[in-house]
Amino acid sequence: MASPAGCLPWLPGGFMVTVRALLFWALVYSYCAVCACIELLKLLWSIGRSPGKTFQRFIRENPPACLSDPSLGTHCYVRIKDSGLRFHYVAAGERGKPLMLLLHGFPEFWYSWRHQLREFKSEYRVVALDLRGYGETDAPSHQENYKLDCLITDIKDILESLGYNKCMLIGHDWGGMIAWLVAICYPEMVTKLIVINFPHPSVFTEYILRHPSQLIKSGYYFFFQMPWFPEFMFTVNDFKVLKNLFTSRTTGIGRKGCRLTAEDIEAYLYIFSQPGALTGPINHYRNIFSCLPLQHHEVTMPTLLLWGERDAFMEVEMAETTRIYVKNHFRLTILSEASHWLQQDQPDIVNKLIWTFLKEETIRKRE
Numbered sequence: 001m002a003s004p005a006g007c008l009p010w011l012p013g014g015f016m017v018t019v020r021a022l023l024f025w026a027l028v029y030s031y032c033a034v035c036a037c038i039e040l041l042k043l044l045w046s047i048g049r050s051p052g053k054t055f056q057r058f059i060r061e062n063p064p065a066c067l068s069d070p071s072l073g074t075h076c077y078v079r080i081k082d083s084g085l086r087f088h089y090v091a092a093g094e095r096g097k098p099l100m101l102l103l104h105g106f107p108e109f110w111y112s113w114r115h116q117l118r119e120f121k122s123e124y125r126v127v128a129l130d131l132r133g134y135g136e137t138d139a140p141s142h143q144e145n146y147k148l149d150c151l152i153t154d155i156k157d158i159l160e161s162l163g164y165n166k167c168m169l170i171g172h173d174w175g176g177m178i179a180w181l182v183a184i185c186y187p188e189m190v191t192k193l194i195v196i197n198f199p200h201p202s203v204f205t206e207y208i209l210r211h212p213s214q215l216i217k218s219g220y221y222f223f224f225q226m227p228w229f230p231e232f233m234f235t236v237n238d239f240k241v242l243k244n245l246f247t248s249r250t251t252g253i254g255r256k257g258c259r260l261t262a263e264d265i266e267a268y269l270y271i272f273s274q275p276g277a278l279t280g281p282i283n284h285y286r287n288i289f290s291c292l293p294l295q296h297h298e299v300t301m302p303t304l305l306l307w308g309e310r311d312a313f314m315e316v317e318m319a320e321t322t323r324i325y326v327k328n329h330f331r332l333t334i335l336s337e338a339s340h341w342l343q344q345d346q347p348d349i350v351n352k353l354i355w356t357f358l359k360e361e362t363i364r365k366r367e
Helices: 015-049 110-120 148-161 174-185 201-210 212-217 219-223 229-247 262-272 279-286 317-325 347-366
Strands: 074-079 086-092 099-103 125-129 167-172 190-196 303-308 330-335
Touching: 015 219, 015 229, 074 148, 086 110, 086 148, 099 110, 099 148, 099 174, 110 125, 110 262, 110 347, 148 174, 167 174, 174 190, 174 201, 190 347, 201 212, 201 317, 212 219, 229 262, 229 279, 303 317, 303 347, 317 330, 330 347
Parallel strands: 099 125, 099 167, 167 190, 190 303, 303 330
Antiparallel strands: 074 086, 086 125
């Protein structure tokens, strides 16, 4: 078993390494400044067009009914002994069944897995987690509490606190990044790995430095390095950015997808409009560059990678390259009409593909 610290090392010493590190950080901070300037121009444009709407923000005191829908499961909490943090999750399916652990992306929370909670509870104990800093899970105030090491250890500790020593792990977007790293650092805890719209971390870090187009699409990684300003920009015009991520033509779910209802959108607005609710999620990104570059680590369990080809944030070329890091059965399925929000966009297809993968692996083991 590899420790998280061993999975995320610093580069070895040496003059050339120092030079490369300086160039790397120069790129990070330069691009951060560029992204900040772009967002500032957007803010000024919004103020110029409609100053009243720009700073408009509605108070949402009561959660929409969909967040307490009993068909989705039971709201539960678990406190981790070592960190002292309390984690919120929604669980469906009988206790004692094999565990299916679901890790959401940004800006999402447990509710992004509503279709999977209903689908897989017949054969699994399905647990949709609110990651550290999200939703009803505790949010440490210090930025350093969101380093990748902490996020990886969270999953190990939660697994053990739930009374399991292994699980079928599924992650989307940022949750996909965490899922890859958990599978690398604690392979004995992951029987099968399913990742949605996030490549192997080594593929991502190598690709982004060689392809300016992906660097532009990942501009928010750099913008999020700034204090407080990213959180403020999300609140402009009553969280218009958050709404647009899921509904706009460029980044949202397309006409052929399962579009979010008005109540679904309100659920996201309720969660992220609470005081301080955006700082924890954005802090996840504020530590990412101090953990790079990652070593080349191989994944040893059967892996399914699902990808929406219309992803506005991740280029599809990274999906195929991921294959070289999986030293077990690897299946890649690319859905041509699907967006970044794949498990919400095409839930029926995604669920069917997951079932097929699970059954294939069961047959493979028997053979």
